[in-house]
Amino acid sequence: MKRIVLLPILIASLSAVLVAQSSQQGSIVRMRMTDCMPTEHGFMTMMSGGAVQASTGMLCPEYVMVTGNVVYAISGKTSDELLPLAEATNFRLQKNEMLIHVDDSGKESHFRIKAMITRAEWDRSQSAPATQMAQAHSLDTTALRDQQ
Amino acid sequence: MLCTFVSSLLAQAPEQISAETPGVTTFHTQTSEVQLTFSATDQNDRVIGNLTASDFAVVDKDLIVRNFRSFTRAEYTRLDVAILLDNSDSVAPRLHNELAQMLNLIAETSGVPEESISVISFHGAQPKVICRGNCRNTNPANLIMVSSQGGMTPLYDSLSFAADLLARSNDVKARRALILLSDGEDTVSRNSAGEAVEDLVANDVQVYTLDVNSSATRGGMFMRKLAVATGGRSFRLNDGAGKVADAVLADFHASYQVTYRVPASGAGFHEVRIQPTHNLNLNFRCRQGYVEPSGR
Numbered sequence: 001m002k003r004i005v006l007l008p009i010l011i012a013s014l015s016a017v018l019v020a021q022s023s024q025q026g027s028i029v030r031m032r033m034t035d036c037m038p039t040e041h042g043f044m045t046m047m048s049g050g051a052v053q054a055s056t057g058m059l060c061p062e063y064v065m066v067t068g069n070v071v072y073a074i075s076g077k078t079s080d081e082l083l084p085l086a087e088a089t090n091f092r093l094q095k096n097e098m099l100i101h102v103d104d105s106g107k108e109s110h111f112r113i114k115a116m117i118t119r120a121e122w123d124r125s126q127s128a129p130a131t132q133m134a135q136a137h138s139l140d141t142t143a144l145r146d147q148q
Numbered sequence: 149m150l151c152t153f154v155s156s157l158l159a160q161a162p163e164q165i166s167a168e169t170p171g172v173t174t175f176h177t178q179t180s181e182v183q184l185t186f187s188a189t190d191q192n193d194r195v196i197g198n199l200t201a202s203d204f205a206v207v208d209k210d211l212i213v214r215n216f217r218s219f220t221r222a223e224y225t226r227l228d229v230a231i232l233l234d235n236s237d238s239v240a241p242r243l244h245n246e247l248a249q250m251l252n253l254i255a256e257t258s259g260v261p262e263e264s265i266s267v268i269s270f271h272g273a274q275p276k277v278i279c280r281g282n283c284r285n286t287n288p289a290n291l292i293m294v295s296s297q298g299g300m301t302p303l304y305d306s307l308s309f310a311a312d313l314l315a316r317s318n319d320v321k322a323r324r325a326l327i328l329l330s331d332g333e334d335t336v337s338r339n340s341a342g343e344a345v346e347d348l349v350a351n352d353v354q355v356y357t358l359d360v361n362s363s364a365t366r367g368g369m370f371m372r373k374l375a376v377a378t379g380g381r382s383f384r385l386n387d388g389a390g391k392v393a394d395a396v397l398a399d400f401h402a403s404y405q406v407t408y409r410v411p412a413s414g415a416g417f418h419e420v421r422i423q424p425t426h427n428l429n430l431n432f433r434c435r436q437g438y439v440e441p442s443g444r
Contacts (some may be wrong), residue, residue: 032210033164085205085212086425103428 030064040085070123074111180410187403191429194438195402208257209418211411221389222403228262230310235271246389255284275306304337307344315351324353332367354380379435
């Protein structure tokens, strides 16, 4: 009987620990506005041979987030999906998205992960000569190619 | 937030070592520094007077700058205003009241230590200075002279002309503002729209536009973009001239200056913007960028 009572408590505690562990912290070091990616529906249309949706005509924010081990290039899905540029940003990963609290409402904004590289590779690119930096910074060549 | 990018790059040169006195080695170093002037408003368009350095970050050519060399309230002692008036027959008759109201509001507002108001009209082939520096007592009826010269409107040339006129004072304690009353259409300029914007940005002139169009037009869109690019604001005729004058004065009274090292991202045009670090309801407005003459 005692075990039955303790089991839900144990499960709840483990869940809390797992959630806490999945939360990570990083720092946003770059930002730019770039063409919004076509919707998933547009992607499917393109893959099935339909008309290519080249651009939505809107500009969406794109960020480079540096963490201890990994550097992410992420993008918002709409033009007004902006992130506060604090020194440290808490986030968690879910599938191919980065979930970030942008205000105190508790609501998380979903950002697409466009590319990622290891922190070591990123650090090497930062110390590379300027001519090499453009390539090294291009986590996603389409998204970041004009940075340098 | 209205942010004016006041200036510029101070010096750029590599570190040097020299021996000016025997036995004493002197290290010389120069750094590139950017100085930005900006102002901020909240979600209700109210000016923020108690901003701190931790409330914002600068995005300079994609790179985020949070470590500033200095951050202070801007201390302007002088307001240089030029009103650029479209005197074409399709526009001028609608501007009489707005111009009179604007002149009164700016001239009679206390708290501006020293102000200078000029009025430039454009019609025909050339812009024309109606009065310079001393327009506060001029009868607006004398300023509006409807053109009969075939509707020629050299708007872009006139913007460059006004930028040059405002820059002549060369007073670093002066805030330069240009108020444009127009429909945004140009028919005869030698300069392009891009060149006009460059001249205004280079001379640190903020543009406040009053669009006389009653509906969305290409000219109206240009005026909005012009205001954004220079760190000014855009208004419609329905808003009234009082709102334009209020915006000019509010930005004069509540602006900040921040300086930081130029991020190592090469020569050329650096697009800048200011973004909040915590409160996304803060709105910052500033000049769209600066030109770094050489890479480091």
